[in-house]
Amino acid sequence: NAGVTQTPKFQVLKTGQSMTLQCAQDMNHNSMYWYRQDPGMGLRLIYYSASEGTTDKGEVPNGYNVSRLNKREFSLRLESAAPSQTSVYFCASSEFRADQPQHFGDGTRLSIL
Amino acid sequence: DQQVKQNSPSLSVQEGRISILNCDYTNSMFDYFLWYKKYPAEGPTFLISISSIKDKNEDGRFTVFLNKSAKHLSLHIVPSQPGDSAVYFCAASARQGAQKLVFGQGTRLTINP
Numbered sequence: 001n002a003g004v005t006q007t008p009k010f011q012v013l014k015t016g017q018s019m020t021l022q023c024a025q026d027m028n029h030n031s032m033y034w035y036r037q038d039p040g041m042g043l044r045l046i047y048y049s050a051s052e053g054t055t056d057k058g059e060v061p062n063g064y065n066v067s068r069l070n071k072r073e074f075s076l077r078l079e080s081a082a083p084s085q086t087s088v089y090f091c092a093s094s095e096f097r098a099d100q101p102q103h104f105g106d107g108t109r110l111s112i113l
Numbered sequence: 114d115q116q117v118k119q120n121s122p123s124l125s126v127q128e129g130r131i132s133i134l135n136c137d138y139t140n141s142m143f144d145y146f147l148w149y150k151k152y153p154a155e156g157p158t159f160l161i162s163i164s165s166i167k168d169k170n171e172d173g174r175f176t177v178f179l180n181k182s183a184k185h186l187s188l189h190i191v192p193s194q195p196g197d198s199a200v201y202f203c204a205a206s207a208r209q210g211a212q213k214l215v216f217g218q219g220t221r222l223t224i225n226p
Contacts, residue, residue, distance in 0.1 A: 004156070031212070042117070042202055042216030043157070058213060090156055098145055098208040099164060104156030 002026050004105035006091050012111045013081045021076040021108050023091030029103075030096035032074035033058075034066060036087040037107075043090060049074055051096055081112045116140045117205050119217035127225050132190040134220050136203035139184065143205040147214070148177060148188045151200045160201075161188070193224045 007022045025032065030051045035043040035058075045058030049068040063085060065077045074093075078085055088109050092102040118137045126132045134148075144165035149157035163170040163177045163186070170177050176189045190197055200219045206212040 033212075033214075035216075040122075040218060042119075042204075042218050043214075044216070045213055048213065059215075092156075094212060098206065098212055099162070100212075101147055101159035101162060102212060102214065103159065104149075106154070106156045 004091055004093055004103055006089075006105035006108050008108060009106070010109050012113065013078075014113055015081060015083060017081050017112075019078045019081060019110070021078075021089055021091075021110075022073070023075065023105060024073045025091075025093040025103070026072065027093060027103065028071070029093035030071070031094045032068065033092040033094075033102060034064075034074070034076045035090045035092065036060065036085075037090060038087050046076065046089075083112050086110060086112045114139075115218075116143075117203060117215045117217040119201075119203060119220050121220050122218070123221040123223070125223045125225060126193050128195060129192045132188075132193045132197065132222055132224070134188040134190075134201050134203075134222065136186050136188075136217050137184060138186075138205050140205070140207070140215075141184070142207040143215075144208055145206050145212070146177070146179060146186050147204045147206075148175075149202045149204060149216075150197075151202065151219070157202060190222075195224050195226060198222060198224045 033048040034046040047066040092104045094102040147162040148160040151157045204214040
């Protein structure tokens with residue numbers, strides 16, 4: 001009964017390094033999402049995938065890329081990490097319906113020095 | 114431009130009393146609203162939602178009220194319990210298939226024994 005699983009849970013990078021955050025869901029959901037949460041702020045949408053084979057930009061996409069590998073997996077890549085990308089990253093999934101809630105993983109805490 | 118606002122960063126309530134958390138929004142296209150609860154080092158957990166066609170939705174101790182004319186929603190928790198101590202986020206979306214949720218900044222609720 002895992003739900004949404006994110007790996008790794010913690011990571012420290014140096015400026016300019018690259019990194020891929022992994023996310024997998026076992027709820028057979030069509031839609032998946034990546035958010036970041038910064039202190040004193042709510043979650044902000046980075047990218048989302050409405051269904052397998054599609055991806056779209058959210059509110060704060062700059063500096064990130066995503067890949068919807070299959071229906072279960074949705075990865076987030078930082079090609080050249082910057083200190084401004086220090087944050088907690090959450091992955092979520094949902095049915096492809098506007099009235100169904102998103103289910104979140106426990107997050108990846110990423111620090112960029 | 115903060116489309117969803119939670120103006121109270123924190124709230125302290127005595128156990129057994131009512132907790133009222135408030136949220137305001139500016140985008141009149143929003144028609145689905147959710148409340149999430151978040152414990153430290155965990156992902157947000159869905160609590161309750163409401164569609165814009167309703168003005169109230171109840172689930173056990175939790176009730177959400179929506180005032181569309183005022184663009185305001187509130188979450189009532191009664192009676193409040195120590196386990197309710199957490200950060201609460203309201204979120205909103207416009208019906209577009211996949212949900213592009215916009216979150217408020219969160220309110221930290223502390224229930225005192």
